[in-house]
Amino acid sequence: MHDRERREVLVAGAGLLLVPWPALAAGKKPKKEELEVSPGEDLMREHGVLNRVLLIYEEISRRLDAGQDPHIEVLAAAGELIRRFIEGYHEKLEETELFPRFEKAGKLVDLVSVLRQQHAAGRAVTEEILKLAAPRTMGSAADRARLAGSLRGFVRMYRPHEAREDTVLFPAFHELVGQKEYERMGRQFEDREHELLGEAGFEKAVAEVARLEESLGIFDLAKFTPQ
Template structure:
């Protein structure tokens, strides 16, 4: 073997031995993940105040789909059951009007008005809250077996359901895209986090322990009762 070849072999062996020593030192230690306690599972991110309001709109919109289905059925020979109609209207009253809208009127509107923002929009939203409550009064009065036997009252009831849907769809859309972003912009993030916690406390005070989740389960039952529970049925063909 030439002198140069011997030198190259010596250097190669030295490098391998050095690498082996380094590997041996590190191999003796436990891998980074071994011997350590598993990290506790992180908590899910909390729902902030505007996200809370917007997901409540989701429950309301699903109830509006129930209203639409009931209005359509009222014009046929197979009207919806009176108890289903009454349950849908009571959900609107309890969840939308007595909780969600009350939260807006007590917590959201006044803060924006004080800041001089969204005044005209808030004026219209307040008027629509009042109009919706009047419609709900009429729907509840007409959601009885006796009333559903009368063709004229069925037609009037269908009109009330359609009017509520026609008003609330743009109402909720404007709040989601204009009112709530303006409301969020009023707060520093830490203060907004605290407000979200207060919203959650109020939710359970008014709606009970189940809160939002109970409302979702309730609207799902109504969807099944009127035959619109299969989301795939809405897929465009």
């Protein structure tokens, strides 16, 4: 065997020795390290969960207006998801980690002020929705109309709210804190998610919203394609 071939064999053998024996015995590939999620990506994918709940709200408000069964239990679960995942985690993160930095730097302060006001308004609407998301409400035309109006109001506010954050606030935040701090905060956001929501908090929220969509028959993305 030539020296070059011998070196290649030795290198290949060394590579095999680096793999834990149980993994080889089970025929498994070594696990790859999880990719870190940046603060902007983290917040924007949470907006994806919010957007899917907004679709649920739109469908239920449509059913309420049409006198159809709105599946009130689905609405109650969706409202609780908003309160727990969006208001209790996502918005709190913005209010403690993003907004104060802009206010201290004197940047986008008018936008941040409106965003804070809308967070407070959204929580009030969520409480109204959860209060009305009960079987007794379905027997009252006035309560059904009131609930449908609350759902539409929530959707109308949060669509531009999240769009302004995605296109203005989050990009500016990256520039404001710099790359090193931005990366550190990405790890901090992940730790906070695990602390408040447990392991795989985002993935669980996605799975939950998917189940709610299926209950309403709006999970199939193809249904939204114009014919």
